[in-house]
Amino acid sequence: MVLNWKIGGPLLGVVFFLAVLLVKPIGVSTQFVVLDGILWNTQVPGTVAQGADGAWTSSNAYLAKYADDIADPVNYSFIFVAAMMGGALLSSIVFGRIPLRERFNPDLWRANFSLGWIGRWIIAFIGGALVLFGARLAGGCTSGHMMSGMMQTAVSGYIFAFGAFLTAFPTARILLKKEA
Amino acid sequence: MEIFLAIAIGGLFGVMLERIGATDPNWIGRMLNLTNIHLMKTILVAIGTASILMFGGQMLGLVEVGHMSVKAINVGVLLGGAILGIGWAIAGYCPGTGVCAAATGRLDAWFFVAGGLLGAGAYALTYPFWKQIGFLNGEKWTLGAIPGADYPAALPNLPFSGDVLGIGIGIAFIIVAIILPRRLAGQKAPAGEGVAEPAE
Numbered sequence: 246m247v248l249n250w251k252i253g254g255p256l257l258g259v260v261f262f263l264a265v266l267l268v269k270p271i272g273v274s275t276q277f278v279v280l281d282g283i284l285w286n287t288q289v290p291g292t293v294a295q296g297a298d299g300a301w302t303s304s305n306a307y308l309a310k311y312a313d314d315i316a317d318p319v320n321y322s323f324i325f326v327a328a329m330m331g332g333a334l335l336s337s338i339v340f341g342r343i344p345l346r347e348r349f350n351p352d353l354w355r356a357n358f359s360l361g362w363i364g365r366w367i368i369a370f371i372g373g374a375l376v377l378f379g380a381r382l383a384g385g386c387t388s389g390h391m392m393s394g395m396m397q398t399a400v401s402g403y404i405f406a407f408g409a410f411l412t413a414f415p416t417a418r419i420l421l422k423k424e425a
Numbered sequence: 426m427e428i429f430l431a432i433a434i435g436g437l438f439g440v441m442l443e444r445i446g447a448t449d450p451n452w453i454g455r456m457l458n459l460t461n462i463h464l465m466k467t468i469l470v471a472i473g474t475a476s477i478l479m480f481g482g483q484m485l486g487l488v489e490v491g492h493m494s495v496k497a498i499n500v501g502v503l504l505g506g507a508i509l510g511i512g513w514a515i516a517g518y519c520p521g522t523g524v525c526a527a528a529t530g531r532l533d534a535w536f537f538v539a540g541g542l543l544g545a546g547a548y549a550l551t552y553p554f555w556k557q558i559g560f561l562n563g564e565k566w567t568l569g570a571i572p573g574a575d576y577p578a579a580l581p582n583l584p585f586s587g588d589v590l591g592i593g594i595g596i597a598f599i600i601v602a603i604i605l606p607r608r609l610a611g612q613k614a615p616a617g618e619g620v621a622e623p624a625e
Contacts, residue, residue, distance in 0.1 A: 247446030250463055254470025254602065257441045261475035264434050266482065268427065270494050271438060273521040277545040284542070307552035321427045325435035326524060332439025333448055333525035340444065341529070348531050351517065353454040353617075362533075369533040372516025373523065373540025374547070376509050380520055381548035382555060383505025384496050387519040390506070392468065395598075396475040398591045399495040400566040400579050401502050408506025409513065416514035417457030424460055424616040425451065 261396060268321060270397065272389030274380035275311065276326045282308045282315035356425040383408070439525050448526040450517025450533075451617060457514050459609040460616035469602035476595030480588040483573070490573035499563030501555060516540075568594070 247253070264271045285308070286292045293303045293315045301312035314320055337343065346355075349362035358364060380386035383405055385394065391409065394402020445467045446452035455461035482488030496502070513519055518526055518537045526534035548555075555561055569587025570578035583590060607615040 247449070247452065247463070248444045248467075250445075250466035250470060250602065253441070253445035254467045254599075255474045257445060257467065257471035258474025258478070260434065260437050260441050261471060262478040262482075263437070265475070265479050265492050266488055267430055267434065269492055271434075271521075273524070274545070277520065277541050278549060281542055281546045281549060285546070305549055305552075306556075307549040319428065321431045324428055324431035325438075326521075328432045328435030329439035329442070329521065330524055330528035331432075332436035332441075333443040334439075334528040334530075335436075336440040336443035337448075337529035343530060348533075350533065351450045351454075351531075353451045354517070354533075365533050366536040369516045369518070369537040370540035370543075372512040372514075372518065373537035373542075374544035375512025375540075376516065376519060376523070376537075377512075377541035377544035378548050379505040379507070379509030379512060379544075381505070381545050382501045382560070383509065384499075384502060384561075386509065386521065387513075388521045390496060390502070392472055392475075393494075394496060396472050396479060396591075396595075397493050397495055398476070398568040398571075398587060398594060400568060401496045401498045401563075404498055404502045405506040408503040409510035412507045412510035413457050413514045414459065416511050417454060418459065418610070420514065421454050421458040424455075424613075 261392060265393075265397075270389065270393035271325075272322070272385055272393060273326055273329075274377060274386035274389065276323055277377050278307070278381065279311055279314045279318060279323055282311060283318060286315065352425040353421060353423075356423040357421050438521075439528070442522055442525050443529060447522045448529055448531070448534075450526070450531075453513070453517040453519075453522070455616050460611065461607055461618065462605060462609060463607060463615070466602040466605060466607075469598045469605075473595040473598030473602070476591050476598070480591035480595070483571075484586075484588045490571065493571070493574055493576075495565040495567055495574075495576050497561075497563040497565050499559075499561050501560040502563075504560065512544075 293312050296302045301316040303309040303312050350365040354365050390402050390405035452464045456464045516537050523537040566579050567576040569590035571587035
């Protein structure tokens with residue numbers, strides 16, 4: 246059972262506040278680029294390399310912005326995301342029991358698509374590609390723009406939230422008609 | 426020290442995302458198809474709480490204003506947000522909840538993460554194009570003028586500071602969360618709840 250919003254909301258808010266108090270606002274989607282850079286570098290060695298001045302850079306203009314983090318992933322933002330995964334895993338072991346069928350194909354998707362779990366995995370893959378492409382074009386995701394942005398009264402956070410819900414609500418209303 | 430904080434705050438964030446149901450695509454789906462917006466209430470209260478604490482702390486001088494990090498406004502924010510919204514509704518995951526869901530053993534979430542790596546890579550390859558057509562140019566605006574920060578204000582002539590505005594908006598977010606009905610579409614009971622109310 247999920248935490249009631251009256252408890253979960255304030256607790257989640259405190260985590261976002263602690264992040265700003267102690268370090269900086271929470272953000273996640275940049276780390277997909279960092280991991281991409283690390284994987285890219287294993288396939289094409291030298292994609293991220295030190296320039297003549299000793300500073301890390303890349304032949305790809307976008308990866309060059311994150312060259313330092315790709316060269317040394319043991320930094321705050323990358324470890325943060327790894328720790329998130331650890332926290333979620335721990336929490337699901339202590340509090341939650343996710344049924345096996347749900348791990349393959351969530352109930353709401355099973356009710357609305359008759360594609361089986363392989364179909365669900367393809368849908369999740371396509372969704373992931375759209376989400377991260379959009380997040381990088383926007384310069385942040387639901388965490389960085391919507392939550393961290395709006396809590397700081399950043400106008401970009403409101404514009405991002407408007408754009409995201411503008412398409413997310415109609416898409417879900419059309420695709421997720423059956424309830425579960 | 427930074428790495429310790431990353432583990433502590435990141436770990437807490439992961440626990441909270443799992444506990445509020447954000448790593449469960451069913452709860453994301455019910456929020457986006459408006460049949461049960463319980464998760465949206467949680468998020469509205471979280472943003473409001475964080476805003477009140479941060480701006481209140483800044484007014485009292487307890488929170489370093491320099492820790493704020495505001496992002497630029499540009500066409501990419503709106504277009505990128507709209508593209509993300511489609512994928513969000515299709516998959517039921519966003520970047521943070523996706524990686525956490527994968528960690529909890531949801532197999533479809535691993536495919537979301539793999540797709541995400543492809544999407545982010547595709548953006549890295551097309552980045553010069555978006556930059557060239559000017560979609561990434563813009564300034565880092567906040568709503569009000571925040572004392573101690575250099576961000577240009579969208580509303581520069583308010584009779585109060587951006588800190589006070591931030592606290593006011595934070596309270597408004599919480600009030601909206603309290604007022605909003607659990608279900609916005611259809612007349613039935615909120616979807617996905619065997620019992621009437623998630624445990625307090």
